[in-house]
Amino acid sequence: MSGAGQDRRHRSPPDLGGRRAVILHRPNPTVEALTRQLTAIGLEVAACWPELPATALAADYVFFDADMGHDDQFLWLPGAAPMPLIALIGSEAPGRVAWAMKQGACGQILKPVGDGGVYSALLIAREVFDERAALSAQIADLERRLGARQTVVQAVALLGLHEHGEEHAYNRLRQLAMVWRVPIEDAAHRIVAHGRDPADDSAPPRHRRR
Amino acid sequence: MMARRVIEIGLLFSQSGAYARISQAGRRGALRAVEAVNADPAIDITLRPVERDPQGNVDLYRPLCTEILRSTSARHVVGTTTSWSRKEVIPALERAGGALWYPCPYEGYEASDRVVYTHACPNQHLIPLFNWVLPRHGARASLVGSNYIWGWEMSRIAHDLIAEADGAVLSERYLPIGDTDVNRLIDEIAATRPGFVLNSLIGPSSYRFLAAMARLAADDPAFSPERCPVLSCNLTECELDALGPAAEGVISAGPHFAGYSGPAAWTEQPPGGFDSSMEGAAFRAVRALARLLSHRPDAESLELNELLASDAAAGIDPATHHMCQPGLVAQVRRGRFEVIEATADIAPDPYLARRHRQSPSRPHLTVVRP
Numbered sequence: 001m002s003g004a005g006q007d008r009r010h011r012s013p014p015d016l017g018g019r020r021a022v023i024l025h026r027p028n029p030t031v032e033a034l035t036r037q038l039t040a041i042g043l044e045v046a047a048c049w050p051e052l053p054a055t056a057l058a059a060d061y062v063f064f065d066a067d068m069g070h071d072d073q074f075l076w077l078p079g080a081a082p083m084p085l086i087a088l089i090g091s092e093a094p095g096r097v098a099w100a101m102k103q104g105a106c107g108q109i110l111k112p113v114g115d116g117g118v119y120s121a122l123l124i125a126r127e128v129f130d131e132r133a134a135l136s137a138q139i140a141d142l143e144r145r146l147g148a149r150q151t152v153v154q155a156v157a158l159l160g161l162h163e164h165g166e167e168h169a170y171n172r173l174r175q176l177a178m179v180w181r182v183p184i185e186d187a188a189h190r191i192v193a194h195g196r197d198p199a200d201d202s203a204p205p206r207h208r209r210r
Numbered sequence: 211m212m213a214r215r216v217i218e219i220g221l222l223f224s225q226s227g228a229y230a231r232i233s234q235a236g237r238r239g240a241l242r243a244v245e246a247v248n249a250d251p252a253i254d255i256t257l258r259p260v261e262r263d264p265q266g267n268v269d270l271y272r273p274l275c276t277e278i279l280r281s282t283s284a285r286h287v288v289g290t291t292t293s294w295s296r297k298e299v300i301p302a303l304e305r306a307g308g309a310l311w312y313p314c315p316y317e318g319y320e321a322s323d324r325v326v327y328t329h330a331c332p333n334q335h336l337i338p339l340f341n342w343v344l345p346r347h348g349a350r351a352s353l354v355g356s357n358y359i360w361g362w363e364m365s366r367i368a369h370d371l372i373a374e375a376d377g378a379v380l381s382e383r384y385l386p387i388g389d390t391d392v393n394r395l396i397d398e399i400a401a402t403r404p405g406f407v408l409n410s411l412i413g414p415s416s417y418r419f420l421a422a423m424a425r426l427a428a429d430d431p432a433f434s435p436e437r438c439p440v441l442s443c444n445l446t447e448c449e450l451d452a453l454g455p456a457a458e459g460v461i462s463a464g465p466h467f468a469g470y471s472g473p474a475a476w477t478e479q480p481p482g483g484f485d486s487s488m489e490g491a492a493f494r495a496v497r498a499l500a501r502l503l504s505h506r507p508d509a510e511s512l513e514l515n516e517l518l519a520s521d522a523a524a525g526i527d528p529a530t531h532h533m534c535q536p537g538l539v540a541q542v543r544r545g546r547f548e549v550i551e552a553t554a555d556i557a558p559d560p561y562l563a564r565r566h567r568q569s570p571s572r573p574h575l576t577v578v579r580p
Contacts, residue, residue, distance in 0.1 A: 042561060
């Protein structure tokens, strides 16, 4: 008897019905097999070669040929695709695999494509793409907050660091951030732009920004 | 009298093992259909069955399927019962250019170009079942199943449906196929008191579980079928004799139940109808194959997708190789299944990808019982 092996955290599969898939591959049985599998799952499929049409920007998934592909075929810079990319790999040469990864492939299917592989590639690519996007957003946020360190120091100085001490000034900053419902860094930015504690607005400014 | 082409077809049904009752029903349906085809003057072929018996042993399916395809002229094989065995034979079909007609309910997430699926997939069994149960018994459920893909995937879809309904899964357990140690499953259900139980156990595990649930209900009316029904998508008439009175009140979903002739019933049933959907789906597989082969010289050597590219394939969706099915919900009453709700013509959606894009599917036919 076992309840193990089943992940208790439950995650639903992505909604795939009516999603658009574009296949960037010269017409051949690989395209037919991919189209058959994608249509059976419920996606709308368009194939193109040798370039992606502008309409591909609205695609939910792009399958691309890793054997004959090159950077100029895409509508975006390598690694900046706005949707999950899935590499169609025939030649498993390291140069071609590296090129496919540089494009930002979130999954791969080996050629020749037969009776399966597409559904799991769609699930894996969606998950990888979403996780990458979440990580990128998290990193951008952390970088922004890291860059705001100097602003926080300035704001703490404006809020009475010298008169009342560091703890008091920092608590005042946190309090304002809470009232304004913004991150500490954003509150610091406002205070620095304002030039003083807003509570002191009746008093003459302590510090004027140039 | 026109000359009839003789065409061999493979039958791959286990005569013994944990799910023998189901595979024997399928075999019976296939053989009845062969008989009907061979007696049908409108058809110009005679089917000759070639049988192999994998004895419920998953490792025998692939070699026996290969043997049929290699040593006989059969290109079409009807059979396999578990998803596990179906997935085992697909590589053999690919190598030999054969096709499988699969006559059992399964968990979906497959649309092989080597397989025709003539029973129901989850949007045709589990979803009508949940449309029936959620408004009546709420969305607090226990899930039990056999420890392989059928049990796991049915429970996973149930998790999705229960989460959408803001419900909760109160307990969840799996037993190896053939295991009958159900005490822990029953203890957890007794302790958590769900509104219903989804039972995706197969064979003897399921029989023992249902017997224990019946005893639990006898001790505590909170577990009677009226208050905490046990639901299944794989229980049919072909297993009722193994259950006896323990089956009373059990609810099952499927495309057909014996004697049902109400709204959305399967058409073209033979005299006497089908004893179960397991028998009927195998019968319909052979009948559909015969229609596709009849009056088309050499059609037996066509690849499956070429064979299906014909008007006679009506009823088999060319994109998914599944069939449109009615979604019936039935309850065992006085030893036989009575249909309590029917949804007509549910188009197959084996990946449950189209579900969210359709208006919520409500049963539009209700069977009224006095």
